[in-house]
Amino acid sequence: xxxxxxxxxKKIPGIYVLSLKIGSNMxxxxxxxxxxxxxxxxxxxxxxxxTDPHLQGGYNAMGFSQGGQxxxxxxxxxxxxxxxxxxxxxxxxxxxxxxxxxxxESSHLCDWIRKTLDLGAYTKAVQEHLVQAEYWHDPLKExxxxxxxxxxADINQERGINETYKKNLMALKKFVMxxxxxxxxxxxxxxxxxxxxxxxxxKETIPLQETSLYKEDRLGLQExxxxxxxxxxxxxxxxxxxxxxxxxxxxxxxxx
Numbered sequence: 001x002x003x004x005x006x007x008x009x010k011k012i013p014g015i016y017v018l019s020l021k022i023g024s025n026m027x028x029x030x031x032x033x034x035x036x037x038x039x040x041x042x043x044x045x046x047x048x049x050x051t052d053p054h055l056q057g058g059y060n061a062m063g064f065s066q067g068g069q070x071x072x073x074x075x076x077x078x079x080x081x082x083x084x085x086x087x088x089x090x091x092x093x094x095x096x097x098x099x100x101x102x103x104x105e106s107s108h109l110c111d112w113i114r115k116t117l118d119l120g121a122y123t124k125a126v127q128e129h130l131v132q133a134e135y136w137h138d139p140l141k142e143x144x145x146x147x148x149x150x151x152x153a154d155i156n157q158e159r160g161i162n163e164t165y166k167k168n169l170m171a172l173k174k175f176v177m178x179x180x181x182x183x184x185x186x187x188x189x190x191x192x193x194x195x196x197x198x199x200x201x202x203k204e205t206i207p208l209q210e211t212s213l214y215k216e217d218r219l220g221l222q223e224x225x226x227x228x229x230x231x232x233x234x235x236x237x238x239x240x241x242x243x244x245x246x247x248x249x250x251x252x253x254x255x256x
Contacts (some may be wrong), residue, residue: 001019001064002019004062004064005017005019007244007247008252008255010025011248011252012252012255015255016055017117017141018048018049018052018054018059019056020045020047020218021050022036022041022044023070026163031147032065032133034109034113034130034131034132035129035130035131037128037129037131037134037150037158038070038073038131038134038135038151039150039151041070042070042073042074042077043076043118043130045070045071046074046077046078046222049074049078049081050078050080050081054089055081056081057081058081058082058083058084059081059082059083059084060082060083060085060086060087060254060255061074061075061082061085061086061087062087062089062251063086063087063088063089063091063234064089064090064091064132064240065089065090065092065239065240066088066091066092066093066135066194067091068088068090068093068177069088069091069092069093069095069135069152069155070087070092070094071083072088072155073090073151073155074185075168075169075172076162076164076165076169077155077165077168077170079158079168079171083171083172084172084173084229084256085173085174085175085176085254086172086174086175086178087174087176087178087251087255088175088176088178088179088192089184089194089240089251090178090179090180090239090240090241091177091192092135092186092191092192093156093177093191093192093193093194094137094152094156094190094191094194094196095135095136095137095149095152095191095196095213096132096135096136096137096141096186096187096188096191097136097137097147097187097188097197097202098187099113099114099117099132099136099185099187100184100185100186100187100218101184101185101201101231103199113130113132114250116130116133117130117133117136118201121133122136122141122144122145122147122148122149123148127148127149127150128150133150133194134149134150134151134219135149135152136152136185137142137149137152137191137196137199139196139197139198139199139201140200140201140202142199142200145158146158146159147159149198153212156213156218157213157218157219161218165218165219165241166218166219168222168223169220169221169222169228170220170224170229172224172229173229174229174230174231174254175229175230175231176231176233176251176254177192177194177230177231177232177233178192178233178234178235178238178250179193179232179233179234179235180190180192180234180237180238180239180241180242181235181236181237182236182237182238183208183232183239184238184239185237185238185239186239188205189231190205190206190207193206193207193208193232193252194208194211194213194214194221195208195211196211197212206244208221208225209225223242233250235239235250
């Protein structure tokens with residue numbers, strides 16, 4: 001994130017960039033990205049944004065990987081200060097059903113997460129203490145997911161319609177979703193464009209436009225799509241692999 005911050009500051013002189021940190025140091029920040037209840041993380045971020053004098057007139061938000069869906073929760077739950085554009089880079093908006101592999105050196109942790117999810121992703125203890133369980137979406141157990149997912153099922157209106165969430169998300173100027181075209185980390189990769197597995201099986205996927213979320217317009221995505229507010233970008237490469245040139249030409253225009 002430090003690299004991204006420097007990149008943005010270099011390309012857009014005078015821009016103010018707040019790099020969100022959950023915890024008082026980098027180690028805590030990393031630990032919290034695995035073990036801190038996402039709803040508490042969102043509350044913490046909302047409070048950071050609300051107290052930052054530079055952001056009171058509105059801001060653009062950019063989230064990488066799971067940060068994409070976490071920032072969407074911020075847009076839906078915390079309209080003050082207003083989020084203008086939301087840029088989700090590899091975010092999993094319909095969740096994941098698998099951890100094919102983990103970024104960097106955390107593969108042993110990944111194996112442990114996988115085992116824990118297999119044992120009981122939707123049990124209260126796992127939901128409250130394992131971040132990845134909170135956006136675990138099992139297409140073979142949709143009822144369990146709807147009932148027991150404490151984060152994703154809530155922000156995706158799976159248990160009923162929260163009109164405030166819908167209104168707040170629709171207030172965005174643009175909602176940009178970047179999908180990595182050779183992603184080996186997100187299962188299914190189409191979740192990065194808000195698509196998912198067809199319910200009841202885990203082979204065939206459907207795009208956002210064919211999901212009930214879109215057809216029933218529970219979140220306002222259909223209306224946003226028709227108004228040209230949804231932007232779907234694809235970039236060649238594995239999860240979070242992109243060039244500075246691509247970032248300059250595809251992402252920076254949304255920050256000006």
